[in-house]
Ligand SMILES: Nc1ncnc2c1ncn2[C@@H]1O[C@H](COP(=O)(O)OP(=O)(O)OP(=O)(O)O)[C@@H](O)[C@H]1O
């Protein structure tokens with residue numbers, strides 16, 4: 041049997057020189073462990089539909105430069121931290137120094153904080169499940185550490201903008217770690233953007249550690265260009281009575297992959313995961329989510345919607361694992377899919393593993409097309425085809441878009457959705 | 469205004485309309501009655517442009533223009549309005565947004581400026597009152613969870629907003645309580661105008677007490693088998709359809725032909 045392919049040496053070059061020692065050490069260690077890590081192939085179950093889109097050519101191994109002019113004009117409200125090619129750009133960032141809240145790039149951490157972070161990094165992720173996150177741990181050049189002390193509340197959303205520049209081919213490894221102590225609160229918006237045309241890979245990891253009663257809202261907007269492959273992982277661990285809310289809005293590309301893993305580890309924990317994915321052309325988008333009910337009396341609520349046009353392909357794999365001791369768990373998963381063309385494809389798969397007997401678990405998945413009768417009703421009122429199709433498609437995701445708690449994100453998503461509609465629906 | 473000549477239409481290879489002839493002039497109100505399954509809704513839907521039905525023969529003109537060549541939305545912009553027998557529920561699209569989009573599509577077609585949200589809201593509230601529909605219904609999804617009667621009032625609301633040249637009302641009276649029937653009739657009568665025609669499909673003479681038609685037609689087995697004045701409706705109420713050679717309950721197109 042042919043051995044599974046492994047990463048080429050080009051990906052294993054040393055780097056990370058500007059990191060504090062504890063993080064640099066961790067990075068090296070992770071790099072060593074990568075040497076014989078098998079890469080996802082067609083036979084890797086959780087990469088079944090996506091491995092053929094994953095390109096790990098030597099050209100992509102190059103670290104993208106952290107310099108270059110601002111490719112994107114950002115006018116974001118509130119606090120923001122801007123990373124270009126995985127490295128923070130202080131001039132473009134603007135956030136306050138608040139009591140009880142540490143917001144700092146990895147490169148600027150003092151030894152004690154860096155050591156504390158090095159101990160935590162990767163601890164929300166199941167490394168077997170997210171191969172590509174391991175590459176991030178071996179390659180990050182910088183990152184953002186957010187630590188909220190007990191009862192600290194960040195009073196405005198924090199935007200973390202990750203921009204990659206495709207003026208040359210290469211890869212970037214954005215990294216965020218959020219440590220939310222008891223009863224602290226934060227809303228974090230991750231926005232992924234790109235400029236330039238050369239092939240680029242973004243391999244991002246974001247981790248959230250929620251202590252008792254912490255309340256974290258995560259918003260993730262993926263809008264990079266056609267030259268960018270994006271493989272992302274988000275790991276979440278929740279202690280008792282904590283609440284985690286996630287709103288992902290993703291637009292397709294040659295490869296978009298997001299693994300979202302939530303572990304409910306303390307009683308009374310709650311998570312709500314919303315996702316909207318839109319693909320067109322030959323784009324490919326793969327969402328894998330996993331919710332583990334480890335402790336009893338937790339609630340999970342998951343709603344994902346895919347819209348696929350042209351010859352694009354969207355994948356949703358929703359795993360719910362209810363552990364033996366997780367009695368009185370309540371888990372709700374719903375995935376609805378809309379095919380806008382006969383050439384588009386959507387694969388959806390629930391994966392339920394339930395080992396406790398006293399649980400409420402509901403799941404549903406549908407794949408459909410726009411309703412012809414609804415369309416007729418709209419056009420019979422003089423509404424044009426494009427507008428009618430747009431109204432109906434928006435109706436499919438409205439509920440989720442409306443729930444996004446940050447207006448600026450809603451607006452950005454809506455603009456991009458309008459472009460999508462204009463390209464997808466022709467005026468009759 | 470509307471001229472239908474020898475119209476044949478079929479669905480899935482089965483002929484439903486078998487040669488309809490009908491002339492409607494501006495200012496007139498025509499009522500179409502007839503047994504269940506005789507093709508009344510099919511005729512209405514064909515006029516509005518529902519592509520489920522295939523027109524196999526005949527012609528339809530609206531003010532001299534060939535209607536069958538136009539797309540549904542173009543027909544609407546030329547002034548055709550169909551109040552659906554079964555109004556469609558569209559969750560996720562607010563009624564207000566739907567109505568404003570429709571009104572603005574018409575305005576754009578006429579070269580008028582679009583109405584902004586505030587202007588439209590004012591207009592929509594006024595017209596809601598006219599059909600006795602709580603303005604709260606504007607915020608809900610299109611027909612979403614509306615009762616049968618509320619859906620019918622929402623149809624008339626649309627007709628009043630869009631001011632069509634030809635309003636086709638497919639059983640807008642069925643399922644209405646006595647008060648709602650009054651309200652809807654008032655709405656329809658408000659639509660009556662010199663330059664507008666109304667074609668209403670109904671099973672009941674009682675509607676015709678409120679909206680007095682100029683002509684009554686009986687559609688059976690895909691054809692108009694009898695036409696007359698308003699007194700024909702009374703006669704039908706008394707005698708049923710049997711005397712016309714049409715059986716009341718057995719009126720599928722195949723059975724009637
Ligand atoms: N989409 C369709 N597919 C198949 N058959 C259809 C379709 N639409 C209508 N028909 C058939 O066409 C015939 C006429 O139906 P239509 O709805 O026009 O009757 P109607 O006169 O409006 O009846 P009612 O008084 O019950 O509303 C019926 O036999 C019906 O089953």
Ligand SMILES: [Mg+2]
Pocket residue numbers: 508509510553638639
């Ligand atoms: Mg009917």
